[in-house]
Amino acid sequence: MNTQYPTNTTTAPATAIVTGGASGLGAATVRRLVDTGHHVVALDLESSIDRARAEGTALEPVTYLAADVTDPAQVRAGVEAACAIAPLRVVVACAGILYSERILHRGGHHDLEGFARAISVNLNGTFNILTLAAEAMAAQEPVTEDGERGVIVLTSSVAAFEGQIGQAAYAASKGGVNALTLTAARDLARSGIRVNAIAPGVVETPMMAQITPEFRQELEARVPFPARLARPGEFAALVGTFLDNHYLNGEVVRLDGALRMPPR
Template identity: 60%
Template sequence: MQLNDSYSAIVTGAASGLGAETAHALQEKGVKVLGIDLPQALDALDDQAIPGVEYQGVDVTDVDAVRKAVRQAASLAPLRVAVNCAGIAPSQRILSRRGPHDPQLFSRTININLLGTFHVLSSAAEIIAESDPWGEDGQRGVIINTSSVAAFEGQVGQAAYSASKGAVHALSITAARDLASMGIRVNAIAPGVVATPMMKQITEEFRKALEANVPFPARLAKPEEFAKLVLSIIDNDYINGQTIRLDGALRMPPR
């Protein structure tokens, strides 16, 4: 699939980190990009907003708002790409000295990371399926979800996060099969430890410890490397139903 200015894309979590880099990478390819994020996150962008990217404040757990945003993206140009980057990563043990895991926190994590992903995936698929196919394979578009290495090696305190990201991994192959007859590919990326704005809160000592666990390159991943993988998946028409690890061969330890 060759990206150009005759297509549009919707990217969630577009205010920072993986979503911002992905929106930027797509915009540089000429794609008309609608970036969505929470209103307060977009309000904080100021001069960091990406020129050429249109933004809209949307909570991905609100299915009606998501559907409206997807239609807005499609009004810019035929919708061909959706990338799910919105998510949260809370930490809480199933049982600790403070008692059992907060069920509301667990539900909130599932609602944002899994249901939010599903809302965008299903809404985008509906619109993409209505577009004209191209090429001998009858392709119509690509949807890319964000899983995590925690889907496979969840650490202590990651019960909610791992459960949500494991579900995104499972969802992606199922969605690829469900949408195959419509010419829509679905894949997921499972990042390891990425140098997003969230990581700026950690100490230098903890950062070095994280980097020491990565075989090669022995550093945190860069958000732009995630965006490059998004472009590679879009470009390669035979990548479908995959969860691709982006982790420098990292296998997370228990702690």
């Protein structure tokens, strides 16, 4: 049975949900949405939220909720919490994992559980928040003369286009996000919900802090211009563009400085 989400149509500020909101791309997006007047509910693993609080990067106005994006009950609880604050108008799905393994290697063949885990988090988890959030948005009154009720932004990757050696699982999961974007935009059009995706290249996230200076220089040299890693704030700025331009729908936009990934 479908949950009956609140349909608050007052002038209260809009609510936004960001999955993976405690670090990296998600944290930058949370900051951007707070700055534009949204109340943000950040869903992330409890360990990630605890780390953000310990490091002092958690933002005071934000509601942080522990949730695994692959768990429908936990994600539904996050959606209900957001709707109880104010109408849910924005969802940005940033939660994801990396997985690297060659299809054939010295130890044998690609682990099926590893492949399934990447699909579960990156694709199934994205679909989980997409569907539950869309259900809530569709129950609310439109906020534009065109009948728009909400905007959903998914996170893909340049690996969906140019998967490198060892990225079979990751590339397949992000390719699924690409395929989902237009279909979801068409499915949800009658509900006044726009769906777009961002496909980042190499981004300066906490994960990149672990690489050697030499490897970082190699990555930056591959980017035509500007020859550096993307900044999380640039991802968040593109989210803002999707929110502001109401004719952007069903698009996967690369954010990569004209990078095209080589085989390895």
